[in-house]
Amino acid sequence: MMEPVFREETADPRTEALALSHLSLELGHLYMEDFAAGRERLRAHFEEVRPWADAARAAAVRTHGRRTRVSTCFLVDDYFSRLSSPERLLPMLCEEAEAAGVRIDYLARESGCARAGELEPARAVEGRLVESPPPGSDGSRPPAAESGWLSNGQRGPSAHDGEAAEAMRGAPPVWAPPSETGARQHSVFLDVELWSEEKKGERLWSCPFLAGVWQLLRLGMLRHDGAAVLRAQDLADLGGAFPADWDALPPLLRLSPRAHPFAAYRTFSVLPTRFLPVEHAVRVLLGQVHVEAQVRAQVEKRAGGEGLVLPPELPDRAHYAFALEP
Structure with a gap:
């Protein structure tokens, strides 16, 4: 004989089906x-x-x-x-x-x-944003939830990125182009601003x-x-x-x-x-x-x-x- 199984009503939240x-x-x-x-x-x-x-x-x-x-x-x-x-x-x-x-x-x-x-x-x-780290990324860029920016690839480093490290080595800063993740032959890189701060901390x-x-x-x-x-x-x-x-x-x-x-x-x-x-x-x-x-x-x-x-x-x-x- 199968015993009844009791569950909390909220244990399996139902997903409302929308008419489409x-x-x-x-x-x-x-x-x-x-x-x-x-x-x-x-x-x-x-x-x-x-x-x-x-x-x-x-x-x-x-x-x-x-x-x-x-x-x-x-x-x-x-x-x-x-x-x-x-x-x-x-x-x-x-x-x-x-x-x-x-x-x-x-x-x-x-x-x-x-x-x-x-x-x-x-x-x-x-x-619900799930960023896809582009190949070769070093984790130096903060996540979108912190920065307020979302991109479709890897931004090219600026002269200020690693400026101190380059100065210590005595080498001039090296420029590199941005790259689009999954680009077809050539990149179309985009960096999107998601939000900015207003007064009193309101986004x-x-x-x-x-x-x-x-x-x-x-x-x-x-x-x-x-x-x-x-x-x-x-x-x-x-x-x-x-x-x-x-x-x-x-x-x-x-x-x-x-x-x-x-x-x-x-x-x-x-x-x-x-x-x-x-x-x-x-x-x-x-x-x-x-x-x-x-x-x-x-x-x-x-x-x-x-x-x-x-x-x-x-x-x-x-x-x-x-x-x-x-």
Whole structure:
């Protein structure tokens, strides 16, 4: 006779399964100065975005069939500046998107990538960074959690590195080039600033780092104690109107009640060309983030059940179109 086994309820924390779309389609990420430029600037943005968004949607349908699940999202920068209020800016944003034939399913605040209620997604991602020491590294560079910098290889030594040792030997300092880990013939070395210190010890997260958190959220790869980090709230829950204060706006707002799930197997972002270096940094970050094994297995199992094979590396699940500035 088999004896019953009793366990603490918290001994095996459950990993919440997220509903997933096939594609998360980002329709833009604008700064407050873009909003300050007025309706014409927003209309030009969405008119430029539309053909790229249509092409991405059509490609997804060719791959997944008529029942393809595509959700759209838009990220508003309320982290680095707040020139106006949601009740003034967001209706204008939605109206100009609709006028250009573009539908926004989810509206997200960039500050929600730093803090969402009691949770701090940025801190969680920082704690999951797993740096890959490049060949030949001597351990002299402090880890990213201490320095606030993350690279995709080995930085070339400067004249000050080992200056004292060279002076003792009487030899001039020797320059050496930086090198990219896994470079193909030639290196494209990148060193990414993750955060800086503000007053009173508060961190100011960098745009590339928050953009990396944003991609991880869209790919459904972040959990807190097994639970989802962001939960979309419906605009109807706010009485159908945007609040006067940014802090009263949910980190993730669902504008369309019939929208497919926010998170997806893959992401596609239509962005101005000025974001090209930012997204290069995002790919470096995605390649050095440890995702919980249960989360990875859960997403891959669900994908397999739909006949999908996902790229094993997270950077290969994020895709882009860098459109020209209007």
